[in-house]
Amino acid sequence: MNTSHINIILRTCLRLDRQLRQKVISSWCRSNKLECRRLLFCRSIAHTRGLHSSTGEAQVNKDGITVLPSPQEVTIILRKNEFNKEFTTGSIKSYDSNQLASNNPIEDTRSEAQCRITQGLLMGVFDGHGGPACAQVISKRLFNYVAAALLPTDQLKKIIDQPHESLLETFNDRVEIVQDLKLTYENSFKQYLAELVETRNDDVDVSMALEKAIMKLDSDISREVLEPYKSTGKINPKTLSVALSGAVTCVSYVNGQHLHVANVGDCNAVIGTKTEDDEWKAKKITKEHNSENFDELKRIWNEHPDSERKTVIRRDRLLGELAPLRSLGDYRYKWSVETLSQLAVPVYGEKAIPANYHTPPYLTALPDIYYHRLTPKDKFLIIASDGLWDMMTPLQAVKLVGEHMKGKVFFNPLKLPRKNIQLGDINELLLHRRESLKSKPKDRNAATHLIRHAIGGTEYGVDHARLAHLLSLSPDVSRMFRDDITVTVVYFDSEFLRQCPA
Missing domain, CATH: 3.60.40.10 (PPM-type phosphatase domain)
Structure with missing residues (x-):
């Protein structure tokens, strides 16, 4: 690995939170068999610079400043491989899937x-x-x-x-x-x-x-x-x-x-379950x-x-x-x-x-x-490669998909559930729709939503600068920070499961 690669890796580490930054540097040094003195040196540089750097710092190369992808360009990259399929019968209503490469060519596949x-x-x-x-x-x-x-x-x-x-x-x-x-x-x-x-x-x-x-x-x-x-x-x-x-x-x-x-x-599979207290639980x-x-x-x-x-x-x-x-x-x-x-x-x-x-x-x-017997409380299944699970916990993923379910209703036109509906019921539907607007996600596809948060997510939401920076790295450097990510989110039909014999 040459000096320019090392510099890019260190600069990128500055954009990460402290825990992830030290994890990446340690992993990178182990994989490259660097001696302990250099390991400590790299850690200290990443930590010290991280305390004084701005998350909006641009990536620099020998030609000067590299302009990071815009929010629109980032979205195009993230949505390139997304797919959705809906079903009219059975216990599955639909599924969303997507994948994002880190290696070139990508080594993940889905079916x-x-x-x-x-x-x-x-x-x-x-x-x-x-x-x-x-x-x-x-x-x-x-x-x-x-x-x-x-x-x-x-x-x-x-x-x-x-x-x-x-x-x-x-x-x-x-x-x-x-x-x-x-x-x-x-x-x-x-x-x-x-x-x-x-x-x-x-x-x-x-x-x-x-x-x-x-x-x-x-x-x-x-x-x-x-x-x-x-x-x-x-x-x-x-x-x-x-x-x-x-x-x-x-x-x-x-x-x-x-x-x-x-x-x-x-790889891992996780079920998102809604409790009677309206809280999300992750069953790994x-x-x-x-x-x-x-x-x-x-x-x-x-x-x-x-x-x-x-x-x-x-x-x-x-x-x-x-x-x-x-x-x-x-x-x-x-x-x-x-x-x-x-x-x-x-x-x-x-x-x-x-x-x-x-x-x-x-x-x-x-x-x-x-084996798991599905119940009406089981709302969805997340299947993903370790590229996702390296970046977030099962509970974090389930909560993100749960929030996405709530917010994505705004993508669809309002449909009245039955004829001759009362004005009061229509008012409730509109109030619920207005509430959902507050959490409307950027992506209609839940797998894309997870990938966006896995790469750019912080405790305050998605950081565009971090997301754009990590997406703009070349494959030989990108692999130091994240793996290929493949995600499939399968939505269950609660009404179908409710009618199944116990």
Whole structure:
């Protein structure tokens, strides 16, 4: 990292509150292996300058002053990838989604789809690392694996020779897979269907279906590299890049009042619940698979010899390298040394084999599956990559979406709920609408609303200078301050849930 990068990082830190500023500097210094003296020096500079700097200070480079994006330009950046979908039946009224890149290209992906046969709705956030390849492939393939695993035997036999697109109606699908990989993936999916027919009993269990789909797709990612190599001796660089990059995921399946969530890695799902006292509560459904989860640390330590206890987790990372302790792909941490030597080393060099790599596999894609029965008090579900959760707590996110729900009614024209309504009732509607105007949000899309506050939020509201500054950083510097952020907010239909049997 050169001097100009260091200067930009330090200047940007001045715009952050003290706690976040020191967290960023400490993380940056650790990742760049700076000595303790320099760590303390950087901290003292950021803190001292932060006490005397103005939040409106412009970003400076060798050409002089760089003009920050205007509020209108910031809004265009934030809304670039937003999407909304409404439904007329079922327990979900609508959902909002959006994502904001920090890496170039962005390594996050998202998917949403309606199951055509089982009627459930699938929502997923996929956070890639080591490149976007694995996250993109998983986002394109996983929901088909899940939809197939949910079918009884007779339905499986009907669709086994049909195009797998018949299983799902996808929304907002922006990922395209190259043609030669499409053929590979279609063959893998046909094999998967055949296996399901052979092993299926008619008692479909959603939790088992989610687990089976995730584990099977992960094993297919490996097999699609290994089998061609064994038969031809050639390495396919496309399938290899998918296998060696990785992704964590959080996937929800909603069918009526039944919510299942499968989580692998450090994305999270949170339910926003309204209490009888008209207060918001955040119910965090998932638990991260990282070094802050002591059960995960114990699991990994128990899977490897005591002699590796000091090396298997170093600097809060798997083998000192990988922050999530479960993921799909990432076969650098799953294949044997012999396999890595044959496949990865010729392409990526000796660094393809991690240090202290003695007893693989060190990594699994096994998901934790969570079930929640929805009630009328459950108003929405937030699924997001860790880029959001690094910037705000679940309760902060829930309160922001709750306030957004209250204020966004002003975006819609006033509609009378029934004919022959009394003037007094109309007056109440108008008073409520006037009250809502006070909290009218800047963004109609709740995911955009969350991203805006995650990056520019302060205890006094959104600081445009801070928001504009962080959005204007180049990707190599931006990554020091925030990750890619992907958010999906799913709104539940309280009336539908109220009519569901207890």
